[in-house]
Amino acid sequence: MWRLLITAEPLNTFTPHQPWALSTKVALRDESFGALAYHYGNRRLVFLKSRDLVDLVRDLEHHDTAAEAIVATVGLERFDAYVQALDSLVESEVIYER
Amino acid sequence: MSVKPMALTDRFKQGLGAPICLTWELTYACNLACVHCLSSSGVRDPRELSTGEAMALIDEMAAMQIFYVNIGGGEPMIRSDFFDIIDHCVASGVGVKFSTNGTRLTLDKAKRLAANPMVDVQISLDGADAATNDAVRGEGSWAASIAAMDNLVEAGFGEFKISVVMTRHNIPQIDQLHSLAEHYGAQLRLTRFRPSGRGADSWEALHPTQAQQRELYAWLLEHPMVLTGDSFFHLSALGNSLEGLNLCGAGRVVCLIDPIGDVYACPFVIHDEFLAGNIRDEGSFKTIWQSSELFTSLREPTSAGACASCGSYDACQGGCMAAKFFTGLPLDGPDPECVFGHGERELASQVVTIRPAARSDHSKRTPLAVRS
Numbered sequence: 001m002w003r004l005l006i007t008a009e010p011l012n013t014f015t016p017h018q019p020w021a022l023s024t025k026v027a028l029r030d031e032s033f034g035a036l037a038y039h040y041g042n043r044r045l046v047f048l049k050s051r052d053l054v055d056l057v058r059d060l061e062h063h064d065t066a067a068e069a070i071v072a073t074v075g076l077e078r079f080d081a082y083v084q085a086l087d088s089l090v091e092s093e094v095i096y097e098r
Numbered sequence: 099m100s101v102k103p104m105a106l107t108d109r110f111k112q113g114l115g116a117p118i119c120l121t122w123e124l125t126y127a128c129n130l131a132c133v134h135c136l137s138s139s140g141v142r143d144p145r146e147l148s149t150g151e152a153m154a155l156i157d158e159m160a161a162m163q164i165f166y167v168n169i170g171g172g173e174p175m176i177r178s179d180f181f182d183i184i185d186h187c188v189a190s191g192v193g194v195k196f197s198t199n200g201t202r203l204t205l206d207k208a209k210r211l212a213a214n215p216m217v218d219v220q221i222s223l224d225g226a227d228a229a230t231n232d233a234v235r236g237e238g239s240w241a242a243s244i245a246a247m248d249n250l251v252e253a254g255f256g257e258f259k260i261s262v263v264m265t266r267h268n269i270p271q272i273d274q275l276h277s278l279a280e281h282y283g284a285q286l287r288l289t290r291f292r293p294s295g296r297g298a299d300s301w302e303a304l305h306p307t308q309a310q311q312r313e314l315y316a317w318l319l320e321h322p323m324v325l326t327g328d329s330f331f332h333l334s335a336l337g338n339s340l341e342g343l344n345l346c347g348a349g350r351v352v353c354l355i356d357p358i359g360d361v362y363a364c365p366f367v368i369h370d371e372f373l374a375g376n377i378r379d380e381g382s383f384k385t386i387w388q389s390s391e392l393f394t395s396l397r398e399p400t401s402a403g404a405c406a407s408c409g410s411y412d413a414c415q416g417g418c419m420a421a422k423f424f425t426g427l428p429l430d431g432p433d434p435e436c437v438f439g440h441g442e443r444e445l446a447s448q449v450v451t452i453r454p455a456a457r458s459d460h461s462k463r464t465p466l467a468v469r470s
Contacts, residue, residue: 027191029163031114038165040193040216045118045165 014087016070021061021098028054037094044092052078053085057095113397116162117387118351119327121365124152124183125172125357126460130199132224132235134263134304137356137368138295139172140462145358149179151378155355156183158383159192166193166218170365172357172460175202181210188216197222197261199239200246208246208253220259220287221246226274230267234304247282259325261287264314265304272317276324288318290329293424293434294366296461298453301425311437312336332417332433335410345415349374349396353387356458361386363396366420370457403430408440417441426451 025041035054037046048054056073063069070082089095127142159167174180175198184194195218211217221243225231228240250258260279279286293301315333318340328342348363355361359377362368374390377383405411417433425434432440445451
């Protein structure tokens, strides 16, 4: 039961207006389609299928908020798509709120 | 735009900068003689990589950013430099998953493994009771696996894996195996029995029946948390896709480095036909992975061959290359365990079935009886 309570923490939501970063437990390897990410803790393999997304994920730590990183890296016109993409990286713990 | 993996299968067919699933067999030496051993292990090969060569290979894996390596054998813990090897992997940022028969996994060694979060252990067990297990793995092997698991629990290792090769005799025990894993707080991993190595000789007697395959498929769909190493994709032809990539990863996402540095397309095809090169001859593993003739050709689009007219080809991709090869079926034909029976019919219709002869056999020789 108490395991459930822990995993139910709101850790799994992406908040674009907070500072984020690539998890220190994740190795990111460039591939022709983007990159492969491997999490040494949960042992999950995640596929980042866009070079821009890879750049964005690496750049997160240099910005005060994720939203700022998105605007700087991929631009305002693709903002929503990349919020969604980052959101999908939260559950697998590729990125974390710092 | 999406970051979901499934649409990536076409990319995999073209190959990646480095394998996702690299198996490295440290030695052909083994103190057991399982009847289904994929690598026909038993005695050490005098050409096996030295400690220095093993360390240099790990450095190369790290440079290629290989996330983790699956260490096996033979029995890897038999090598006297086993801990030096895994320590060097971890220090270089290469995670370790290793398979063992458990015979050498004492409490002291379990504690040493438990101290390292980047090391994952798989204990082989092929039945839910000693009789079923020992019939395949040899007398006393059940007790050895159980003792190893007890040691891991006592050492506080956390979640390890119990790895089971599915046969005609243990498929009826699948729920018991699941309970056993739960009892140990372990994750259950079920893999496909293949007619490779000594498995070629035990195939007829041990491979699951069609009814058992359907039973297993239904069970796997109900238990998506059970690991399969993407083994059973030939069963996806029964309807829903199972968890995993559902394709043959040989030379695309998977490969094997054997104890003497030979690089094969996957752990199930230790045969000249699927030998891409040797790391000593080519000077590097990376060269072989990225540009060997064999791997380049395996990454070309494949023809559905005899399966082209079957509506399920997209689901099963024609099945397992190794299973076809070692049962004497054409590589562009059906899997011997095709769920629609196409493989069985093809084998039955052949006037002569020629199975490839094993090239590499490290089985222990049984001593000749001395005549008086």
